[in-house]
Amino acid sequence: MPALSPAGETMARRLVLSIVLLPAATTVCAVAWAAPQARAKSVIQIWLWGGPPHTDTFDPKPGAGYDYTGPLNKTIQTNVPGIEIGELLPLLAQQADKYSIIRSMTHGNNGHETAAYMVQTGRQPGGSLVFPSVGAVIALFKGYDHGYESLIPPYIVLTQTQGRFSEVGFLGPKCKPFATGGNPNANRFEVEGIIAPGISDERQQARRGLLHSLDTLGIAMPGEPVLEQLDTTEANAYDLILGEASKLWDLSQEPTELRNKYGRTTFGQSCLMARRLVEVGVPYITINYGGWDTHKQHFQIMRQKLPEMDRGFATLLEDLSDRGLLDTTIVWWGGEFGRGPRVDWEPPWNGGRNHYGQCFTHVVAGGGFKGGRVVGASNATGEQVAERPVSVQDLIGSIYELMGIDADGPLPNPRGEDIKVLPSSEEMGIKTEGRLYEIM
């Protein structure tokens, strides 16, 4: 596996390293030379599983008529002159100077599995290789092989993995997302493997004592290296389970006022948890936020979900900014596609929105992405891209670039094939203007 130099090292040092490591293959040097300067340290991906409606959120079309807007036909002026968003997002309207809205995302696919794979990997499905998600690629280039030492895994999902495809693809267990399980909004956030359900801290201590008192082999063979290593791994494990590190997951450490501001919902508290993970240096966090596949009762569900989303997302942006973390943290909001701008009024939908990959919206903030901008535009109904089409390759390539990962560099794979980290739009045969340099 080629070793990337951490971004920020001088060229001279890279040169020295590449000479020292010469037998380790020439690709090492090539990658080290080309890796862009990292501006972001972490990514928080708010993944709206099922496909959020672009026209009810960040690309409203109040003039399109009732057949398109349904009852949500108003907009809100944001704190950036000229940018308006949907009426159910008043808190996000106050944070618009921190994010950019990409209103011309397109991939044209309306199937959950295919579209989710495309948006999360930047690849077309098919072929015999299953590609890794953005999070797994970042775990590869920013993880244990590249100076990351924390026992907190480099790629964390709050709280369940998607399950629509294998996020890790062919990269192997080191890059696999760690799904926390549990519920950060519960009294006790039972993080898988760390906070065991039904086992109190007292019982953890007691049974650890039992483990030690039954350590016959360890007592019989003092100084045996493998056995001593087991002692070390045990100590490390208990540092996470009972030690200072276990407090990371304890949201009661946060002021009640701030917890309430994020919203006492699974999503709101996941946003808060994501901030805490960024603070300890985790490079990639996905908040897997389901419930957006609203074929029926769309508007009723939006009235319930959008305020929750508004609260969590807006508070996350504000909190990251207040702590000086937004400059080095990318927040990426979006789903596998948007939803049909024209409402399905007829039975059995009775006012729902269908899958829509022709034109949709993603939002990016921080980590080198400018705020207060709009990229591209959709047409008057939100059904077609009108200006500056943006492909998932353009978007993901921009994220990699800000993270200091060379998208054109080699991606290690089990067949040893010559595969790039990410193909460009051009290589995918998609006509666009490329990465999002206007907001970087």
Next chain:
Amino acid sequence: MLSERNNEPSDAQRMYLINSTEVRQRIENSPHLSSIFDAAGGDRGRLMADTYVLLLSRRPTALEQSAAEEYLQTRASQGRGAFNDLAWALVNSKEFLCRH
């Protein structure tokens, strides 16, 4: 890129064995452990001997016997929970990890 079995201890493996839901449920729901627990009734000596034979293929030493006995006794209110802790401690013992 999946490597073959590697006996080098790792933190992640240790975490998994000590505290994962998977291992906890395997112990709680094990039919073997249940039958040992049920068959022993309240006989703690038999319970310990059978558990040791099942997990480490040997009988407990006198030292182990008294340590485990003390644990089961002081945490008797936990019922099956204390016994699960004994099985857990053997699954996490160096002997189990290195020799089984």
